[in-house]
Amino acid sequence: xxxxxxxxxxxxxxxxxxxxxxxxxxxxxxxxxxxxxxxxxxxxxxxxxxxxxxxxxxxxxxxxxxxxxxxxxxxxxxxxxxxxxxxxxxxxxxxxxxxxxxxxxxxxxxxxxxxxxxxxxxxxxxxxxxxxxxxxxxxxxxxxxxxxxxxxxxxxxxxxxxxxxxxxxxxxxxxxxxxxxxxxxxxxxxxxxxxxxxxxxxxxxxxxxxxxxxxxxxxxxxxxxxxxxxxxxxxxxxxxxxxxxxxxxxxxxxxxxxxxxxxxxxxxxxxxxxxxxxxx
Numbered sequence: 636x637x638x639x640x641x642x643x644x645x646x647x648x649x650x651x652x653x654x655x656x657x658x659x660x661x662x663x664x665x666x667x668x669x670x671x672x673x674x675x676x677x678x679x680x681x682x683x684x685x686x687x688x689x690x691x692x693x694x695x696x697x698x699x700x701x702x703x704x705x706x707x708x709x710x711x712x713x714x715x716x717x718x719x720x721x722x723x724x725x726x727x728x729x730x731x732x733x734x735x736x737x738x739x740x741x742x743x744x745x746x747x748x749x750x751x752x753x754x755x756x757x758x759x760x761x762x763x764x765x766x767x768x769x770x771x772x773x774x775x776x777x778x779x780x781x782x783x784x785x786x787x788x789x790x791x792x793x794x795x796x797x798x799x800x801x802x803x804x805x806x807x808x809x810x811x812x813x814x815x816x817x818x819x820x821x822x823x824x825x826x827x828x829x830x831x832x833x834x835x836x837x838x839x840x841x842x843x844x845x846x847x848x849x850x851x852x853x854x855x856x857x858x859x860x861x862x863x864x865x866x867x868x869x870x871x872x873x874x875x876x877x878x879x880x881x882x883x884x885x886x887x888x889x890x891x892x893x894x895x896x897x898x899x900x901x902x903x904x905x906x907x908x909x910x911x912x913x914x915x
Contacts, residue, residue, distance in 0.1 A: 668702055670709070673737035674823075675831060679710040680755050680763045680771075686769040691715070700753045703765045704739055714884070714896055715739075721901040723750045725883075726789035734788055740782035742774065750786060801837040802864040806878050806886045806894075813893040819844075829888045830866060830876045834915065842915055846874040853913030861912055869898060870910040879912065 680703075689697025693706055701719040708715050716722055722739065729738050734756050742752040746767070754764030760776045775779060815823025819832055827846040834840045843849045852886060856865050861879050869875040869887075877887030883900045897905050 673735060675711045676737035676755060677757055680707045680757075683707070683771045684763070684773070685770060686765075688767050692765075698765045698771065702755050702763045702794070704755060705773060708791060715791055716898050716901055718903060719750055719753050719856075720904065721898065723787075723789065724901040725859060725898065726791045728789050729788040730886055731785070731788065735790070738788045738790050740788045741786045742781065743786040745784055749784050752784070756788065800863045800880075802833060802878060803880045803886075805833050805837040806880060809894045810896070812888075813895060814888050814890050824888050824894065826875045826877075826888045829894060830878060833878060839915060846876050849876050849914065850874055850911075854914045856912040856914045858909070858912065862914070865912045865914050867912045868910040869905055869908040871908055874910065875908075 643911055649837045651801065682701065683698070683706075686695060686703075687697045688699065690699050691702070692698045693702030698706065701717060701722055704722060705715050705717055706889070710715035715727060719741070726739070734740070734879065738756040740754050740756050740762050741750055742754075743750050745752045747805065752764070754762040754774070756762045757773065761773050762776060763771065763773050766772050766774070772884045776782060776785060779781060804822050807863065809821060809824070812821055812829075816825055817828070818824040818853075819828035821832075827844060827849060830849065831842055831844055834842045843852055846868070850868055853866065856862070861867070865879040865880060867876065867877045867879050867885050867887075877897070877899075879885050879899075880896070884896055885897050885899050886894065886896050888894050900906055900911060
């Protein structure tokens with residue numbers, strides 16, 4: 636990975652376009668190129684060869700198939716959803732004859748019906764994946780088993796979060812901050828406290844403290860007209876505000892994971908809880 640891309644990716648972790656501070660001056664925002672560099676995808680994947688399989692695993696201690704794919708793409712600056720089903724729903728569909736290194740290949744009816752397995756294409760009909768018995772290994776698409784199970788492929792060129800918005804930059808600095816009941820500072824946030832804090836820091840704007848009041852303020856925005864910085868609301872037993880950061884992604888606070896990124900259209904928990912959005 637070249638130095639410039641490394642700087643960008645290390646600031647945000649998810650392919651966000653940000654200005655880089657160098658020698659006290661601000662360089663122009665630079666977008667990490669789509670697919671980043673397919674050789675980087677391949678290299679990051681191969682580094683993990685031999686890592687054991689772990690159901691639900693998403694770290695170097697052990698991976699399942701979709702956890703492996705997500706981990707590798709995050710390493711090169713692209714955020715993809717967590718589960719195999721969700722990964723299948725995003726990205727550009729690619730014909731088998733047009734596969735390129737770095738594309739993600741999908742298989743059906745392996746251990747369950749439907750889309751059930753995924754891996755990263757390496758070229759020459761080879762792909763790397765998390766095998767249930769052998770861990771991270773290289774396999775061949777032309778083998779009888781995988782050829783029969785092959786379902787399709789996706790290219791994730793367009794999944795980068797590519798905005799130089801101050802709201803996005805401020806939001807991303809807090810990824811991983813824990814949920815704290817009543818929290819309104821970087822030492823811990825609740826759902827609405829996070830949104831209020833980011834708006835104050837990034838825009839100098841004071842918005843209401845609580846989700847219900849945030850929902851009553853601002854101008855209503857249709858889902859297909861969302862813009863970076865809009866506040867998206869999900870409805871569980873209460874309203875949960877989130878900040879839209881582009882490309883169907885929001886950043887928000889959850890009780891279990893704190894500040895995290897979610898794809899509002901495909902996430903298995905949040906997608907059907909979309910309530911609406913407001914613009915301030």
